[in-house]
Amino acid sequence: RPRVLSGIQPTAGSFHLGNYLGAVRQYVALQEANDAFYMVVDLHAITVPQDPAELRANTRVSAAQLLAAGLDPDRCALFVQSHVPEHAQLGWVMNCLTGFGEASRMTQFKDKSAKQGTDTTTVGLFTYPILQVADILLYQANAVPVGEDQRQHLELTRDLAQRFNSRYGATFTVPEAYIVKETAKIVDLQDPTIKMSKSASSPKGIVNLLDPPNQTAKKIKSAVTDTGTEVRYDEKEKPGVSNLLAIHSAVSGTPVAELEQRFAGRMYGDFKKEVAEVLVDFVTPFQERFHLYHDDPAELDRTLAKGAAKAREVASVTLASAYDRIGLLPPA
Numbered sequence: 001r002p003r004v005l006s007g008i009q010p011t012a013g014s015f016h017l018g019n020y021l022g023a024v025r026q027y028v029a030l031q032e033a034n035d036a037f038y039m040v041v042d043l044h045a046i047t048v049p050q051d052p053a054e055l056r057a058n059t060r061v062s063a064a065q066l067l068a069a070g071l072d073p074d075r076c077a078l079f080v081q082s083h084v085p086e087h088a089q090l091g092w093v094m095n096c097l098t099g100f101g102e103a104s105r106m107t108q109f110k111d112k113s114a115k116q117g118t119d120t121t122t123v124g125l126f127t128y129p130i131l132q133v134a135d136i137l138l139y140q141a142n143a144v145p146v147g148e149d150q151r152q153h154l155e156l157t158r159d160l161a162q163r164f165n166s167r168y169g170a171t172f173t174v175p176e177a178y179i180v181k182e183t184a185k186i187v188d189l190q191d192p193t194i195k196m197s198k199s200a201s202s203p204k205g206i207v208n209l210l211d212p213p214n215q216t217a218k219k220i221k222s223a224v225t226d227t228g229t230e231v232r233y234d235e236k237e238k239p240g241v242s243n244l245l246a247i248h249s250a251v252s253g254t255p256v257a258e259l260e261q262r263f264a265g266r267m268y269g270d271f272k273k274e275v276a277e278v279l280v281d282f283v284t285p286f287q288e289r290f291h292l293y294h295d296d297p298a299e300l301d302r303t304l305a306k307g308a309a310k311a312r313e314v315a316s317v318t319l320a321s322a323y324d325r326i327g328l329l330p331p332a
C-alpha cells in the first residue's frame, strides 16, 4: 500500500479552520487506502520558545483533536514526533546534505525570522524545514497531505531525497505534496490577503475548532467581505466571499456552484448566517468527541505509545539503511 505521512504543530492548542480544511481532513480520508503516519510535531514547536507545561498539555490537546477529527489509531499510526528518536537522527544527516544557501531560500523562515529579529531567531527555526525532510523520508512516504504554505518544504524534501539517492544509491522514496486546491489556503476572516495563521491572524480573523461555537458564529458574521453584493466565487475580486464559499462548501459538502445559485439575489448577511450555522453544526460534535478523548489522558497516552511503536518499526529500518549508505560504522 502507498505510504502517507503528515505532521501538525501543537503550538496553539486548538487547530484552526485552515489546519483542518487544508490538512487534517485529508489525513482522515487518506488513512483508508494508505499506510498512514500522522504526528504531533513537538520538536518543530520548540524552534520558538515554549512554556514546558503548556507544550506538554498542547501535545495531548492536539492528539485528541486528531482523534476527534476521525483518525483511527487502528488504521493509522498516530504519534508524537519526539517519541520516535529517528526524526532527530535522520534530521542531522539531512542537515549535512543541505546547502546553506538552499536553506536560506526557505520563505517561511525568511518571513518568521524577519518578524522576530536575529537575536531571538534560533538556528532550529532555520533548520526546521530540514527536520521536516527527515520526518517525511523516514517513512518512505509517497504522498504528504499539506496546505499550500508547505509546498516549498516539499520541494526541498524531493531535492534532498534525489540528492541522497544519486550520491549513495536508491534509499528514499521521492514524495509528492498532496494539496487539495479548494482548501489549500484558507484566508484570514479580517484580512483576506493573508492566510489564516496561528501566529499572524488577529483573534477575530481566525476560527479555532475549540472556540465556543457562538463565538465562531460571531466571527463569521463579522468577516470582511467587499462592497459588492453578489455571492460569487472570485478569489481576485472577492477574496473574503470566496473564502467563505470555500469553507461552506468543504464543511457542508455542497458544491460552490450550487451555493452561488442558492444565494443569487440574496444578501451577504443571509449567506454568512448559513456559513455560521454550517460551522456550528460541525464544531459542536467535534468538541464533544474532543472532550471524550482529552478527558482520558491515560488512554490517550496508550494510543500515542502504540502509534510510536508502529512508527519506529518503519523509521528504524530507514535510518539504519541511510546510516549504512553514508558509511557510518555500525556498532558491533
Ligand code: TYM
Pocket (backbone or CB within 6 Å): 005, 006, 007, 008, 009, 010, 017, 018, 019, 020, 021, 022, 023, 024, 041, 044, 131, 132, 135, 136, 144, 145, 146, 147, 148, 149, 150, 183, 184, 185, 186, 187, 195, 196, 197
Ligand atoms: P502547521 O502546524 O503550521 O500546519 C498544519 C497543517 O495545516 C496547514 N495549514 C493550512 N492549510 C490551509 N489554509 C491555511 N490557512 C493553513 N494554515 C496551515 C499546513 O499547510 C499544514 O499542512 N511544517 C509543518 C508541520 C510538519 C510537517 C512535517 C508537515 C512538520 N513535519 C512533515 C508535513 C510533513 C507545519 O508547521 O504545519
